[in-house]
Amino acid sequence: MEKETSVFRINQEGYAAGLPVCAAVLAAEPVLLKNAAGETLRRLCFDAPETDPASGDRVTLLDLGILDEGVYTLENSRESRAITVRPGAWNKVTHALVKGLYYQRCGCVLDEAHAGPYRHAACHTAPAAVWEDRCTRRTVTGGWHDAGDYGKYVGPGAVTVAHLLYTWKLFPRGCSDPLNIPETGNGLPDILNEARWELDWLLRMQRSDGAFHNKLTKARFAPFIMPEDDLEPEYLMPVCHCATADACACLALAFRIYRSFDEGFAGTMLQAALRAWDWLENHPDYVPFRNPEGVRTGLYSGWNDTDNRFWAACELFAATREERFREAAEKLYLSGFSLIQFGWADVGGIGALCCLFDLKEKAGGILYGRLREDFLRQSGSVLCLSGESGYGTALAPDGYTWGSILSVMSHAMAMILNSLLTGREDMRRAALLQWHYALGLNALDLCFVTGFGERSVMHPHHRPSGADGIDAPVPGLISGGPNKSHCYPQTKEKLGSETPPAKYYLDETPSADTNEIAIYWNSPAVFTGAFFSSLSGGA
Numbered sequence: 001m002e003k004e005t006s007v008f009r010i011n012q013e014g015y016a017a018g019l020p021v022c023a024a025v026l027a028a029e030p031v032l033l034k035n036a037a038g039e040t041l042r043r044l045c046f047d048a049p050e051t052d053p054a055s056g057d058r059v060t061l062l063d064l065g066i067l068d069e070g071v072y073t074l075e076n077s078r079e080s081r082a083i084t085v086r087p088g089a090w091n092k093v094t095h096a097l098v099k100g101l102y103y104q105r106c107g108c109v110l111d112e113a114h115a116g117p118y119r120h121a122a123c124h125t126a127p128a129a130v131w132e133d134r135c136t137r138r139t140v141t142g143g144w145h146d147a148g149d150y151g152k153y154v155g156p157g158a159v160t161v162a163h164l165l166y167t168w169k170l171f172p173r174g175c176s177d178p179l180n181i182p183e184t185g186n187g188l189p190d191i192l193n194e195a196r197w198e199l200d201w202l203l204r205m206q207r208s209d210g211a212f213h214n215k216l217t218k219a220r221f222a223p224f225i226m227p228e229d230d231l232e233p234e235y236l237m238p239v240c241h242c243a244t245a246d247a248c249a250c251l252a253l254a255f256r257i258y259r260s261f262d263e264g265f266a267g268t269m270l271q272a273a274l275r276a277w278d279w280l281e282n283h284p285d286y287v288p289f290r291n292p293e294g295v296r297t298g299l300y301s302g303w304n305d306t307d308n309r310f311w312a313a314c315e316l317f318a319a320t321r322e323e324r325f326r327e328a329a330e331k332l333y334l335s336g337f338s339l340i341q342f343g344w345a346d347v348g349g350i351g352a353l354c355c356l357f358d359l360k361e362k363a364g365g366i367l368y369g370r371l372r373e374d375f376l377r378q379s380g381s382v383l384c385l386s387g388e389s390g391y392g393t394a395l396a397p398d399g400y401t402w403g404s405i406l407s408v409m410s411h412a413m414a415m416i417l418n419s420l421l422t423g424r425e426d427m428r429r430a431a432l433l434q435w436h437y438a439l440g441l442n443a444l445d446l447c448f449v450t451g452f453g454e455r456s457v458m459h460p461h462h463r464p465s466g467a468d469g470i471d472a473p474v475p476g477l478i479s480g481g482p483n484k485s486h487c488y489p490q491t492k493e494k495l496g497s498e499t500p501p502a503k504y505y506l507d508e509t510p511s512a513d514t515n516e517i518a519i520y521w522n523s524p525a526v527f528t529g530a531f532f533s534s535l536s537g538g539a
């Protein structure tokens, strides 16, 4: 990030033809929009900008409307910055975000043909001991490394897969390009090939009684070494309610998606989901997951499992049409939870997605009619957040916490779904601003996706990127972004108390609190990118 920040903030990957172009400027004087020949097309005047509460910037959003394909410049007396408008502008970055998951694959060689310079030997191939019974060892290889560490976690993995599967289901035109992964050309779309890598692993994480182990990790995080050099023993950590419900939901959803491609695989997943549901029914009292004594890896524990069970019940009803699942989903829904969260901590939004876009009227009056009203109201509040931000970012100043990109992308998902249900242009426009945020239209003038944009994340908290001896980080990974709420003391020391929340960010490898990557941050960005790509010519 050697380049200075610009007074113009733009989507650094350009703009997709046919969609409105929006940029921001941090100066009060008029801006000229010029074409490639240097002719002034428009002179943009605006009132003195207000201060954006999250960044402290005096910033104005410039809505340039729909521009013809071409290269333009934004110019004032201080600076000019080029913007491009072209069809399919975001296809490449959207597919790279899916391919980013390939680079997270565990238990296999990443070879040069598919990983280029980021190739490495097979990692974490030894059988893992069950934590409570060290004499029992099982082969549980596969899956994706969760984030900057080498752990593998069931709930976050299930959520990531669900994002990919719904992306493919709703916007196949935006995510159907080949990814150059080992399975490419086998007849299955590559986004489904990549998701299957995790699904195969999820199936291995189920205990014989139907419950799912929360995670497969070491006792402590590995140092910054390559994955194949990380030889400390891995353990199957205890089972838990949230992981079991999330895996149940994801596998039931995957049954529907893969049924037409591989009936046997789909059937195996449905059976696993049904056994998980039976375990949940037999264990109704929620017990939060706690790390066993001596274990220091990620928790991913929820406050309760109501939303997780709701999502599972919705997907099982969609998969089987058995009335008992609809009744269960309805009962769980009435206990109340957010319908616009799509991350590992709150999965109610994914259950809502299933009801609103798959089940529809079949879900019944409560799970369709009433849920729709609730969903539209909750997603409406996200639009207000976007309106209050100088950059149009749907995040309140106190929303810049660990992995703030997840909230931004979840809110994009909520507004996309709202726009699909209602046809509201304002929702779609605001959702697009969240995508622009991820790619550079933000207070940091930074593209959060590695390998993309003019000023992009260079030092993510990601072990292979830190240990592989290559300057450029592994491409296609999205950074968690600014975090002023739950940050490290060393981050506070560097940024102090005066730095505003939207700028509380360090592009430094040790800063897991602001610059880690995670599979479940990539996946909602895939959903968002694929939606907008599908509107602009698609793949």
Ligand SMILES: [Zn+2]
Residues within 6 Å of the ligand: 105, 106, 107, 123, 124, 145, 150, 227
């Ligand atoms: Zn591994």
